[in-house]
Amino acid sequence: MGVDIGLRQLAVASVQSPAGKEINRQFHNGNQVGFIRKKYRSLRRKLGQTKKINAIEKINDKEQRWMTDLNHKISRQLINFAVQEGVGTIVMENLENIRQTAQSLNRADRNLHNWSFYQLQNFIEYKAKLTGIKVEYVDPKYTSQCCSKCSQVKKSNRKRNLYSCDCGNHIHADLNASRNISCLG
Ligand SMILES: [Zn+2]
Incomplete structure (x- = not known):
């Protein structure tokens, strides 16, 4: 099973047979994350003007706990x-690629994303090993x-969410990546 981790789709899994045929797939989209993060960002901005540092730190902790829960x-x-x-x-891919896909974000957002991607991979690896599933990068x-x-x-x-090739392959870009990941393993 290949797992592609990203921004718009937090995780896309593609299960393939030994012959390289896709058997099943699973998507975890990031819409809810964008919404929650906007909420916390506007809370922080309001507090920033009154310099309530402790309150801002509390919001950061809350956001991280929410993200950890989701992961x-x-x-x-x-x-x-x-x-x-x-x-x-x-x-799974090693994390170099994730840094590149997150290049369009500002530094604070990028740090949070990198932290969160890394945590999600760690959780997947940890839980996989508990059930006897091997993990490769x-x-x-x-x-x-x-x-x-x-x-x-x-x-x-690759144009945003869509992968479109001359050969007639037109699929979700993250699904395309997760298929490639699973056949590289
Ligand atoms: Zn093609």
Whole structure:
């Protein structure tokens, strides 16, 4: 099972047969995260003007706890899904790629995302090992640019959420990446 971790989709899992055919998939979208983070950001901004540092720190802690909770839930669902599908190995990208996908964000947002991505991977790895599932990491180079159907590497094939190739492969970009990850493992 390949797991792609990202911004718009927090996690996309693709289960593949040994022959490389997709058997099942699972999406965890990040819409709710964007909404919650906006709420905390506006709370912080209001407090910033009155310099209530302790209150701001409390909000930061609250946001981190919320994110940690969510990462626990997502990793739990991913592992349950993997067990249900009889998965032997979970394959993920190492974190270099995540830093690149987050380049468009400001530094504070990027730090939070990096922290959260890293935590989600750790939770997945930890829970996988408890159930006897192996975890492998692959070089993230090209997993988002390569076509999961014909293996052509073309940067312009990826336009935001959509991956579109001349060979007729038109799918969700994160699903394309998770298929590539699972066949690289
Ligand atoms: Zn193609």
